[in-house]
Amino acid sequence: MGTAALDLLAQALARRRSDGLERVRRTVESAQGPRLTVDGRDLLAFASNDYLGLAGAPEVIEAARDGARRYGAGAGASHLVTGHTGAHAALEAELAAFVHPCDGARALLFSSGYLANLAILTALAGRSDAIFGDRLNHACLNDGALLSRASYARYPHGDVAALESRMETARGRRCVVATDAVFSMDGDVAPLAALAGVASRHDAWLVVDDAHGFGVLGGGRGSLAHCGIAGERIVYMGTLGKAAGVAGAFVAAHPLVIETLVQTARPYIYTTAAPPMTIEALRASLALIAAGDERRARLAALVEAFRQRAARLPWKLLPSQTPIQPLIVGDAATAVAVSGALFARGVLVPAIRPPTVPAGTARLRISLSAAHTAGDVAVLCDALAAVARERGA
Ligand SMILES: Cc1ncc(COP(=O)(O)O)c(C=O)c1O
Incomplete structure (x- = not known):
């Protein structure tokens, strides 16, 4: 293959990076659940779709x-x-x-x-x-x-x-x-x-x-x-x-x-x-x-507890009653920065950027699971509030 073809790929990838759209894979070293070891760090994760906690049942x-x-x-x-x-x-x-x-x-x-x-x-x-x-x-x-x-x-x-x-x-x-x-x-x-x-x-x-x-x-x-x-x-x-x-x-x-x-x-x-x-x-x-009504009831209570606290954050909380609780941050770079600041505090929340969501609506996609505890949700909300203060948002 000629180098021109590789150069085109390199340029397109560099553009992605400078637009804040580069995607990075993290390596998980632990079993699926709210607590993950990711790239050697122990984190409290709000990132999976394992809403009932059945991946680890x-x-x-x-x-x-x-x-x-x-x-x-x-x-x-x-x-x-x-x-x-x-x-x-x-x-x-x-x-x-x-x-x-x-x-x-x-x-x-x-x-x-x-x-x-x-x-x-x-x-x-x-x-x-x-x-x-x-x-x-x-x-x-x-x-x-x-x-x-x-x-x-x-x-x-x-x-x-x-x-x-x-x-x-x-x-x-x-x-x-x-x-x-x-x-x-x-x-x-x-x-x-x-x-x-x-x-x-x-x-x-x-x-x-x-x-x-x-x-x-x-x-x-x-x-x-x-x-x-x-x-x-x-x-x-x-x-x-x-x-x-x-x-x-x-x-x-x-x-x-x-x-x-x-x-x-x-x-x-x-x-x-x-x-x-x-x-x-x-x-x-x-x-x-x-037979999972109890799991679903626990999950609904966590969703409600999260929404009460998250309504006080400076980011827009979408009107969702499901375990998917997005906070709209705006531009891709800010979403990545906020997600990074949470990561530094031991909390894993993915930043979702265009083209997955429309331009200008980059967000934190927080997902809750019946395997989380009320204490986990409190840790998440404290971390979000601290990052918001830190950034003067
Ligand atoms: C709405 C929706 N449909 C379909 C899929 C694809 O499902 P799967 O991950 O099993 O390919 C996903 C998830 O990635 C999804 O969010």
Whole structure:
């Protein structure tokens, strides 16, 4: 390769750095939980999506061990070859019954939420169709829409009237509305009942990405239960690496949707099935989610305690009732500086910058877990107040 090509990469990376947009990986040396050893430092972390603390639950870890003993370490092949084990089949049945987006629904496992969203949108829409997405949707819904080759229009965040007027222009085409259920960087819940109404009026699919609601909202069943909606045109995607504490994702929907995914979705067909030991871990995790009201109540109390104290900080606290509690700082460099000052005080809170969030809205994304204590939240709030004072904010 010529040096000119490398020079271009070096220049682009240097630009990123000088714009405050360089991303740095930290190395975690301890087990998942509120206390992490990161790059040799012991920290109190508010950075994961392990909202119920199940990544470290002994029952889940034990089930993974048993699964490995029974099935081996890996699936060995894709689902349509020999990767689909009894563990996968059992978990799919359990998830379909638990989330129940419509009568007779089936569920289908994926290796990640990213792949699941690519699969759904490419299976439901093609060149002559139209997809509509909330402006704050997660990147993988946007990527799925682009990969489908359908036309893709984004509507202002949560604006159901704007969505409906955009859909008027797509009459006669097959339409899909895609939304995060809980917005990953804002923590608010999409107006799912109104969106389901729009989808129904336009004979459109409603794709609900519940990465951050499954396990937490609706008694653990997720955002559909939380909003009291169900129906055959809803395609539900839940992830299993966040509140469920392990890895992977699933789609729950009408059996014809699921069969279409099995037959046609390339992100399902052309990849190795998730290791059965992680699936056995997830079966244990699902049982804990179903019986998890106490964990969810503890989490809700922590969210409330945090919000009361955080309202006094100089940064804007977004109106979120979920464990995702963002504080808007403004520009990327300030967000990085505040996150760095917290790190120096032993508290890990990630700075989220463009392009993950819109320019000018760089933020601290604080995420709470049932594994935190009230004392942990007090330490976080004291550290935030001290950093705010230090910076004269
Ligand atoms: C809203 C949303 N959808 C999908 C994903 C992707 O899920 P996964 O991490 O399982 O690929 C994420 C998380 O990264 C997310 O926040």
